Amino acid sequence: xSKKERNIADILLQALPYIKKYHKKKVVIKYGGSAQIDDNxxxxxxxxxxxxxxxxxxxxxxxxxxxxxxxxxxKLGIDTEFIDGHRVTSNESxxxxxxxxxxxxxxxxxxxxxxxxxxxxxxxxxxxxFIKAKAKSSGKFGLTGEITSIDKKAINNILKQNxxxxxxxxxxxxxxxxxxxxxxxDTTASEIASSIKAIKLVFLTDTMGVLDKDxxxxxxxxxxxxxxxxxxxxIIGGMIPKVDAGISALNNGVEKVHIINGKIxxxxxxxxxxxxxxxxxxxxxx
Numbered sequence: 001x002s003k004k005e006r007n008i009a010d011i012l013l014q015a016l017p018y019i020k021k022y023h024k025k026k027v028v029i030k031y032g033g034s035a036q037i038d039d040n041x042x043x044x045x046x047x048x049x050x051x052x053x054x055x056x057x058x059x060x061x062x063x064x065x066x067x068x069x070x071x072x073x074x075k076l077g078i079d080t081e082f083i084d085g086h087r088v089t090s091n092e093s094x095x096x097x098x099x100x101x102x103x104x105x106x107x108x109x110x111x112x113x114x115x116x117x118x119x120x121x122x123x124x125x126x127x128x129x130f131i132k133a134k135a136k137s138s139g140k141f142g143l144t145g146e147i148t149s150i151d152k153k154a155i156n157n158i159l160k161q162n163x164x165x166x167x168x169x170x171x172x173x174x175x176x177x178x179x180x181x182x183x184x185x186d187t188t189a190s191e192i193a194s195s196i197k198a199i200k201l202v203f204l205t206d207t208m209g210v211l212d213k214d215x216x217x218x219x220x221x222x223x224x225x226x227x228x229x230x231x232x233x234x235i236i237g238g239m240i241p242k243v244d245a246g247i248s249a250l251n252n253g254v255e256k257v258h259i260i261n262g263k264i265x266x267x268x269x270x271x272x273x274x275x276x277x278x279x280x281x282x283x284x285x286x
Contacts (some may be wrong), residue, residue: 015273023056026198030189032064033206035262046112048268064185089143101168125171132156133171145181190245194252204262209280224285256272
């Protein structure tokens with residue numbers, strides 16, 4: 001056996017205990033960043049999802065689409081307002097957000113996964129009314145919402161049929177039918193992971209994970225570490241909502257949260273099925 005062949009065998013054997021551990025377990029993946037834009041990375045992501053599903057892992061994908069929404073609003077000449085860094089979703093922009101998220105983005109992911117050899121189903125929180133929400137901050141952000149309930153039975157029934165749900169972060173109103181709410185995708189992924197008792201929540205981002213002040217990867221953290229790093233401003237900007245969503249999931253029964261670089265081909269497989277992984281793993285402080 002050549003050295004190359006031994007290396008391949010070692011990699012396959014390294015994956016075996018993880019395949020055993022995660023078989024029939026639920027993993028929620030927040031799909032965003034460059035991995036959602038670059039055509040090559042899209043294809044690699046779909047391949048990863050199919051492989052994980054074929055070895056028996058119950059995968060749920062929640063995707064974002066903020067950049068695509070902003071681009072479409074700009075093309076249509078619709079102004080976008082931000083308050084404290086948060087998008088204000090007007091009635092007009094809500095229609096565009098739903099068109100982009102539940103339409104073009106969602107169906108492209110579904111098509112890629114189906115084409116790669118699995119069965120995927122695209123839906124938003126309006127389908128089955130399985131995600132309900134109310135206006136965030138009493139309507140300060142327009143039709144940007146916060147989740148009030150998730151019908152876990154709807155997701156679990158899809159998973160029982162060996163179908164991969166691909167979920168757009170759009171919710172219905174908790175009280176009456178209307179245009180709906182635009183929900184932060186990180187928050188949606190966290191809430192879904194908590195509701196279905198997923199073993200893991202994985203965020204695909206454009207960075208290696210949580211970095212220290214010298215921009216070096218911190219491979220393992222707990223919730224107490226996260227609070228310290230937020231206080232000393234090591235964790236800033238767009239990483240804050242991700243770690244906050246992760247902590248919420250950990251506090252609600254999810255075992256581990258992973259933040260990984262989606263710009264690396266097959267990053268999901270490297271993180272979940274190898275000893276070293278490639279990103280940051282967050283655990284609950286004991």
